[in-house]
Amino acid sequence: xxxxxxxxxxxxxxxxxTPPRMPSPQKPSAQKPVAQKSSVKRPVVPSVSPTPxxxxxxxxxxxxxxxxxxxxxxxxxxxxxxxxxxxxxxxxRAERARRAYERGEARRFTRxxxxxxxxxxxxxxxxxLVVGFVTGAVYSPLxxxxxxxxxxxxxxxxxxxxAAVDGQIGRPLALVDFGSxxxxxxxxxxxxxxxTETVPPDxxxxxxxxxxxxxxxxxxxxxxxxxxxxxxxxxxxxxxxxLPLIELGSATKTSPAFTAAVGVLLALPxxxxxxxxxVTAQTSDDVTLTLTGGQTVVWGSAEQSALKAKVLAAVITVxxxxxxxxxxxxxxxxxxxx
Numbered sequence: 001x002x003x004x005x006x007x008x009x010x011x012x013x014x015x016x017x018t019p020p021r022m023p024s025p026q027k028p029s030a031q032k033p034v035a036q037k038s039s040v041k042r043p044v045v046p047s048v049s050p051t052p053x054x055x056x057x058x059x060x061x062x063x064x065x066x067x068x069x070x071x072x073x074x075x076x077x078x079x080x081x082x083x084x085x086x087x088x089x090x091x092x093r094a095e096r097a098r099r100a101y102e103r104g105e106a107r108r109f110t111r112x113x114x115x116x117x118x119x120x121x122x123x124x125x126x127x128x129l130v131v132g133f134v135t136g137a138v139y140s141p142l143x144x145x146x147x148x149x150x151x152x153x154x155x156x157x158x159x160x161x162x163a164a165v166d167g168q169i170g171r172p173l174a175l176v177d178f179g180s181x182x183x184x185x186x187x188x189x190x191x192x193x194x195x196t197e198t199v200p201p202d203x204x205x206x207x208x209x210x211x212x213x214x215x216x217x218x219x220x221x222x223x224x225x226x227x228x229x230x231x232x233x234x235x236x237x238x239x240x241x242x243l244p245l246i247e248l249g250s251a252t253k254t255s256p257a258f259t260a261a262v263g264v265l266l267a268l269p270x271x272x273x274x275x276x277x278x279v280t281a282q283t284s285d286d287v288t289l290t291l292t293g294g295q296t297v298v299w300g301s302a303e304q305s306a307l308k309a310k311v312l313a314a315v316i317t318v319x320x321x322x323x324x325x326x327x328x329x330x331x332x333x334x335x336x337x338x
Contacts, residue, residue: 138174145171146202153208155233156190161206164188173198181206190233214265215246215279217253228262230254244276256284260302264289267305272313295319300328 107114136143145168150158164184168176178196185191190210197205211227213234222237223245230253239245244265251257261281265273278290289297297312299305308327315325315333326334 138172140172143173143201145169145173145176145204147204149203149205151205151207152210155210156188156208161185161188161191161208165206168204173200173202173204176204189231192227213240213243214262216240216243217246217248226253228266230258230262242274244273245278247278247280249280249282251282257281260284260287263302264299264305267302267309269309269313272309272316294323296324298324298326298328304330 148162148165148169150161153161164187165181168181171177176198181196185194185206185208191208192211193209195207197207199205211229211231211233213225214228216223216225216239218239219235222235223239224232225234225236225240225243226232234240246258246261248255248257248261258281260283261279264287265276265279268276275291275293276289277292280288280290285301287299287302289299291297295316299308307330311327311330311333312325315322315327315335319325319335322335324336326336
C-alpha cells in the first residue's frame with residue numbers, strides 16, 4: 001500500500017525519507033502548543049503516568065535491638081519561634097492570676113460549709129473543755145475539803161459542830177455529803193437552821209442561826225428553856241432570870257394556849273418584854289400578863305397584839321399606882337386598882 005505523500009517528513013524538509021519519531025511521554029505543559037499546519041491529522045498517543053513505587057515492608061527488629069530499652073524519642077523541631085523572656089513572664093503571671101481566681105471562687109462557694117464546720121468544731125471543743133473542767137473539779141485532790149469554818153455560834157459550841165461534820169474532811173468539794181451534815185447538825189437543839197457555802201479550793205463555811213429562847217416552862221424536873229416553836233433549848237433545876245415563865249395549867253406546848261402566849265411575847269417591845277414576869281393562859285382567848293412590879297395586864301386573845309402593846313406602853317406611863325390594866329379592847333383600855 002502506498003503511503004500518502006508527506007506523511008514521513010515535515011513540511012519544507014529537503015532530505016530524503018526519514019523514519020518518523022514517536023513523541024516521548026511527558027507531563028502536559030502549561031504552555032499552549034503551537035499547532036502545525038498539516039494536512040493530515042496525527043494519531044494521539046495517550047501519555048502513561050509512572051507507576052507509584054510500593055514502599056518496602058519494614059524490617060523486623062533484631063534480637064539485639066529488642067533487648068535494649070527504648071530510648072527517649074527525639075522531639076521533632078518545632079517550627080514555632082521560642083518565646084522571649086517577657087512573653088514567658090506574662091504567661092506565668094496569667095497562670096498565677098487564673099489559679100488565684102479559681103481559689104477565690106472555690107472559697108466563695110464553700111464559705112457556708114466552712115462556717116458550719118468551724119461552728120461545730122468550736123462547739124465540740126467548748127464542750128470538751130467544760131467536761132474536763134467539771135471532771136477536774138469533782139475528782140481533783142487539789143479541790144478537796146481541808147477546812148471547816150463555823151459562823152454564828154454563840155450558845156452552841158463551834159468546836160462541837162466541827163467535830164460532828166469532820167468526816168467530810170478530805171472529800172472533793174463537789175462530793176461533800178450535805179445530807180450527812182444535815183443529820184449531824186440536827187442533833188443540836190440550839191441550832192434552828194444553817195446554810196453551807198463551799199469556798200474553793202478547800203474550805204466549807206457553816207452559818208448557824210441559833211434558836212432564841214422566849215420563855216421557860218415548869219416541869220417535874222425543874223425548868224425548860226424553850227424557843228417560840230416550843231423546842232427545848234436547855235434544862236435547869238432553877239428558873240433562869242430574864243425569861244418570863246409561861247403557866248399553861250393543864251395545857252401543853254402544842255396547845256393553842258401556848259401559841260397565843262408566845263404570840264403576845266413576840267409582839268411586845270424589848271423594854272416592855274423585860275418587865276414581864278409570868279404569862280398565864282388556859283385557852284387562846286384568856287392570856288394574862290403579870291409584870292415584875294406586881295401589875296396585872298388582861299390581854300385577851302393574841303389578835304391585835306401589836307396595837308395592844310402600844311396601848312399598854314402608853315397607859316403604864318400615865319397609870320401611876322394602877323395595878324391592873326385591861327387592853328383586851330385596845331381602843332377602850334381600862335385602868336383599875338390602886
